[in-house]
Amino acid sequence: IYIDPYGKERIYRRLASSFPREPKYAKPHPSSVNIGDLQDLIAKSENNTISSFLKENFVRISSKTSKQIIEIAEKDLQDKISFLILKEGFVNIVQKKTQNIHFLKYEKRIFGRSTKPRDKLIIYKVDSEDLREKYWDIILKYIKNDKDQEKSYKAIQKFNNQIEKAEKVSEKRNIEKEKKKILNIIEKITNEKENIKLELNDLFKTNQTGLIELKKMINRNDFESLVNEVQLSKVKPADLTKSQFDSLFLAFKSIKYMAPPTDTAIPVGDSILENTLIKEIGLKISDSADDFDTPLETIYQTEEIIKKINQNIIDKKDLGAYSDLNENLVDLNDIVNLSSEILRHLNILENKLDPQQIKQNIDEILTITGGESSESYSGVYEYFTDNYTKDDDFVAAETRNPTSGKGLAYVVEAVIAYSKALETPKRSRDVLSRFVNRTPKLRDSADCAITKAVQSVNWKNYNLEVYDNGLPKGPIKLLVNVSGPFVHLMFKSQSKNALADDDELIKEMKYCLEAIGRRLRVYINRRENLYKNQKRASLIEKYIPKFAESVYNIASKGESKFKSILNMKEIIDLMKGAIGKKTVPIVPQQVISKEPEIKLTEIVKEDKTEKEILIKAKDVIRKEKPVKDDIAVPKIDSPKVIFSKKTYLNWTIKELKDYCKEKNIPITSKLRKADIVEKILASPLPKEVAGISKITIYEKPEKKEKILAAPTIVDLKPSKVSFKKPPIKPKSQPPLLKPKPVQSTLPIITTQGIMKVLSNEMQTIKHLIFKLKIKDMMDARYLQLKLKELERKGQVIVELRMGRKHWKLK
Known part of the structure; x- marks a missing residue:
């Protein structure tokens, strides 16, 4: 509601009845983190281990994944500084035979002021020639594998460059196959290197005599720093060196992670997008013309309400607003009866259960017999198409399922409107409206990924012409929105007017537009078929008199069985009716053959015409099967329609006051909306129907009939009953809810x-x-x-x- 400076009130109708869902906070995904972000997080970290740092600061990293990252980083550090971690110690890698070989391990020793043994790093030197030869033979294999591994990494880098330059999909597939072979070779080399480490560990474990302990060393601190450097799992994140950080980041990016959570991207929604274009452009759309299903949101809401009711029943609370829904819940007797029908053919005495027999019983009970065929509804659909939806405009929206790219979630949605009332834009850029996180983008449209995705769609497949740049041409309006944190990484510049090219993003937008395009093609084809049928019908209609005359002349000659019933005018009317405007079709309804038993238990007044009154009262109260009779019936007012409290609360105050005035419910002008609703709900039902004395009629038969109905009280006054033939009245329709005042047809403003x-x-x-x-x-x-x-x-x-x-x- 807006009040202008002149005091005039303006009301703007809402397009959405609820706020959009709030996006949930999610930690950064490893694939979206660059080296600078990781450095900042490590510098501010207060964790004691790398493993806890990774699990607490990133999503999709478990204990197993963090352990795998640390192992890969430690292997890379070992090769960089030529210092291996063995199962029970450490050993350096020598490149020449003349270099000293040192073996290090932690042992329990008493040192310093302590009287108890503690872990101390002991350094040994390999003194035995035999041990040195064995070590050299093993380490040569490790060095060879290390060189082969480096060559394989270079080959993979070349393949990655070739994939980026490849234009054909077949070329990319072939390169990917070769790359996969190299990756398998690298995996084999890594396993061989681990086996070599185990051989070295066994070698030093079985040859302790060839080792000499070095108690006094000048460069002891150098060896201790190497041990601390290579053991990444025991280092605090804030104390990482440059080489350690480089190896950690390499391992961090080399692992494949699960996709990030998608609840961080919240779309606008199909219905809101469609309503926006309907109101903005002024489209003509019939209500519920093609949609006969129940929205999923309504199903979910109903399911939640039923769960609340069951919980309230358990807690013995008042059901309140859900009382009307509680009446429709399945009764326990219905469940027992259904189970009895399913199990009635089983032979319990023989203790044999036939699953096929049970399945057959269920199919027989649940199968609807005597229902309406699909052909009976085709006439209804054709009638609505010809009389209501023939001149409708087209609007359709599509929202893709959330997906992720570069470690961040995003969702793509689009809406297309097509109307003959729209003018074909002279400029192609006027067709497309680009939105990113509900924000319109007005510049750099040619260099945006959204525009390129629209251009990649073959619009000619959907009966649309295109401009020179590939955008669709015609009386069409197109809107595309990309939501989610992913788009913040994809902006081309700080102006944030265009999204950078991304294959997955463009593919998602293309699929979204193609889904709407298929619906648009159906709409355009339907319009063309209707136009052709009308043109053909108008042409045939000119020659109907000649056709009818020819038919009449042929049938009237000779001894035809139709000769006595021929009528020229009837033939013309039948032919015109076949191609003219379709009448309202009637769907056949299932008729209940068995008539329920009706009991009359109380009669207040009796006179000479008692028998006639009872017969007529019996006919009046029959609901399942109407009976034709010449005896007049007293006029009975229709029962009072009672709506639920929720329905009344959806009405406006003016509607509620009009309703109270119509039903003679006394209210004051100062009452609030909730008080008016309470007054309506508290108002008594009409207890008497003029013209009839009291008769208690039970429509509920015995349990064998399985027909349930509530008792009805009718008043009979014989003196006022008149026996005249009742006039033919139109078939009564079920009471409908009072609709909200909504403008159904928009005025054409030209x-x-x-x-x-x-x-x-x-x-x-x-x-x-x-x-x-x-x-x-x-x-x-x-x-x-x-x-x-x-x-x-x-x-x-x-x-x-x-x-x-x-x-x-x-």
């Missing part, structure tokens, strides 16, 4: 219509809205835009009087 309304006298926009019968704020806004356009063209004159604009013809 330049010609505005020019007809304008005159040589000055008029405000209020007069023009009244003359054009506008009831919606969006239409009034569109009228203002049209008047500005006429003002620019010089077709109308505008004057400002008392702060308000007045228009007249020039």
Whole structure:
């Protein structure tokens, strides 16, 4: 609601009835983190181990994954500094035979002021020649594998460059196959290197005599620093050196992770996008013309309500607003009866259960027999198509399932509107509206990934022409929105007007647009078929008299069985009816053959016409099967329609007051909405029907009949009953809920219509809205835009009087 400076109140109708779901916070995904972000997180970390740092600061990293990252980083460090971690110690890698070989391990020793043994790093030197030869033979294999591994990594880098330059998909597949072979070779080399480490560990374990302990060493600190450097699992994140960080980042990026959570990307929604274009453009859309299903949201809400009711029943609480829904729940007796029907053919005495027999019983019970065929509904569909949806415009929206790219989630959605009332844009950029996180992007459209995705769709497959740049051409409006944190990484510049190219992002947008395009193609083909049928029907209609005359002449000659019933006018009417406007089809209903038993238990007054009154009362209360009779029935008022409290709360105060006035419910003008609803719910039901005395009628038969009905009380007054033939009345319709006042058909605001309304006298926009019968704020806004356009063209004159604009013809 907006109140302008002149005190006038303006109401803008909501397009959405609820707020969008809030996106949930998610930790960074490893694949979206660059080296700078990881450095910042490590510098501010207060964790004691690398493993805890990885699990607490990133999503999709478990204990197993963090352990795998640390192992890969430690292997890379070992090869860099030539210092291996063995199962029971450490050993250096020598490149020449003349270099000293040192073996290090932790042993329990008493040192310092402590009297208890503690772990101390002991350094040994390999002194035995035999041990040195064995060590050299083993380490040569390790060095050879290390060189082969480096060559394989270089080959993979070449393959990655070739994949980026490859243009054909077949070339990329072939390169991927070769790359996969190299990766298998690298995996074999890594396993061989681990086996070599085990051989070295066994070698030093079995040859302790060839080792000499070095107690006094000048460079002891160097060996201790090597041990600390290579053991990445025991280092605090804040104490990482440059080489350690490089190895950690390499391992961090070399692992494949699970996709990030998708609840961080929240779409606008199909219905909101469609309603936006319907109101903005002024499309003509029939209500529920093609959609006969129940929205999933409604099903989910109903399921939640039923769960709440069951919980309230367990807690013995008041059901309150759910009382009307509770009445429709399945009764325990119904469950028992259904189970009995399923199990009635089983032979319990023989203790044999036949699964096929049980399945057959279930199929027989659940199969609907005597229902309506699909052909009976085809006539209904054709009738609605010809009479209601024939001139409708097209609007359809599609929301893709959330996906991820570069470690961040995003969701793509689009909407297309097609209407003959729209003018074909002269410029291609006027067709497409780009949105990123619900924000419109107005510049750099040619260099945006959204535009390239729209251009990649073959619009000719969907009966649309295209501009030179590949965008669709015609009376069409296209809107694409990309939501999610992923887009923040994809902006090309700081102006944030265009998204960078990404194969997965463009593919998602293309699939979304193609899904809507298929529906648009169905709509256009249907319109073309209707036009062809109308054209063909109008052509045939001209020659119907000649056709009818020919048929009449042929059938009237000879001894035809139709000769006695021939009628020229009837033949013409039948032929015109076959191609003319379709009448309302009637779907056959299932008739209950068995008539329920009716009991009359109490009669208040009796006189000479008692038998006739009882017979007529019996006929009046029959609901399943109407009986034709010449005896007149007293007029009985229809029962009072009672809505639920939730329905009343959805009405406006004005609607509630009108309803109270219609039903003679006394209320005051100062009552609030909730109080009015309580007054309506507390109002008594009509207890008497004029013209009939009291008769208690039980429509509920015995349990064998399985027909349940509530008792009805009817009053009978024989003196006022008149026995006349009742007039034929139209079939009564079930009571419908009072709809909200919604403008179903939008007025057509055109330049010609505005020019007809304008005159040589000055008029405000209020007069023009009244003359054009506008009831919606969006239409009034569109009228203002049209008047500005006429003002620019010089077709109308505008004057400002008392702060308000007045228009007249020039």
